[in-house]
Amino acid sequence: MKVAIGSDHGGVNIKEEIKTLMGEMGIEFEDVGCECSESVDYPDYALPVAELVANGKADRGILVCGTGIGMSIAANKVKGVRCALVHDLFSAKATREHNDSNVLAMGERVIGPGLAREIAKVWLETEYEGGRHERRVSKIKEYENK
Numbered sequence: 001m002k003v004a005i006g007s008d009h010g011g012v013n014i015k016e017e018i019k020t021l022m023g024e025m026g027i028e029f030e031d032v033g034c035e036c037s038e039s040v041d042y043p044d045y046a047l048p049v050a051e052l053v054a055n056g057k058a059d060r061g062i063l064v065c066g067t068g069i070g071m072s073i074a075a076n077k078v079k080g081v082r083c084a085l086v087h088d089l090f091s092a093k094a095t096r097e098h099n100d101s102n103v104l105a106m107g108e109r110v111i112g113p114g115l116a117r118e119i120a121k122v123w124l125e126t127e128y129e130g131g132r133h134e135r136r137v138s139k140i141k142e143y144e145n146k
Contacts (some may be wrong), residue, residue, distance in 0.1 A: 002056035003124070006032040006045035008071070010108055011064025017113040017119045018062055027124065030058060047075035053102050054080035061103040062120060068107035075103050079144050082137075087111050092119045096126035098133045 002054045007015035012034065022029045034040050042065045052058040061083075062065060064143035066083045075083035083103035084095035087110050096102040104123050106116055 001027055001059045001124070002062040003027055003029045003058075004032060004049040004052040005063075006027050006034070006049040006061075007064040007108075008034055008040050008045055008066075009037055011068075011071075011106070011107030012037065012108075012110040014064045014106060014108045014111075014113055014116045015062075017117055018064070021117050021120055022124070025121070025124065042070040043074040046071045047078065047138040049076035050075040050083065050103060057096045059102070060124070063103060063105045064108055064116075064145050065105075066107055066109040068105040068110065071101075072105035075105065080141075082140065087115075088122065089118060089122050093126050096123055097129045098136075099129075099138050100126055100133070102129040 005015060005018060014127040033045055046063050049061040049063055053061045063075060065071045072083045072085040075081050081103050082099055082101045082106055083107045086092045086095060
């Protein structure tokens with residue numbers, strides 16, 4: 001699995017935690033930035049991550065900003081991306097099993113690094129169930145292709 005990861009200035013610390021986690025898990029990743037504490041614009045990082053996933057150059061993506069909201073909104077504008085904003089373990093598992101989410105968004109000002117690591121680990125390890133959920137995910141894909 002290859003994961004694209006990015007953050008704005010509000011999510012740099014958790015992004016670094018998740019990179020460490022992925023290294024421990026043996027997951028290949030590409031960091032698209034940012035590496036600063038000065039204010040930057042979240043679409044400049046959300047869109048490249050989402051495009052890497054949509055274009056098949058990454059299997060999944062992880063985005064972190066202050067709340068995760070801006071990143072998730074921007075990522076979901078990219079056709080083929082199903083970005084889920086997650087701040088708890090149940091949702092991390094459910095969005096993979098039921099929605100086949102391919103991008104995860106989190107907020108550094110909402111959760112701490114320990115919980116962020118746990119969420120990312122569950123999300124990375126959980127497989128899509130398909131089955132009854134496939135009909136619903138297919139409806140999203142069909143709408144995108146209109």
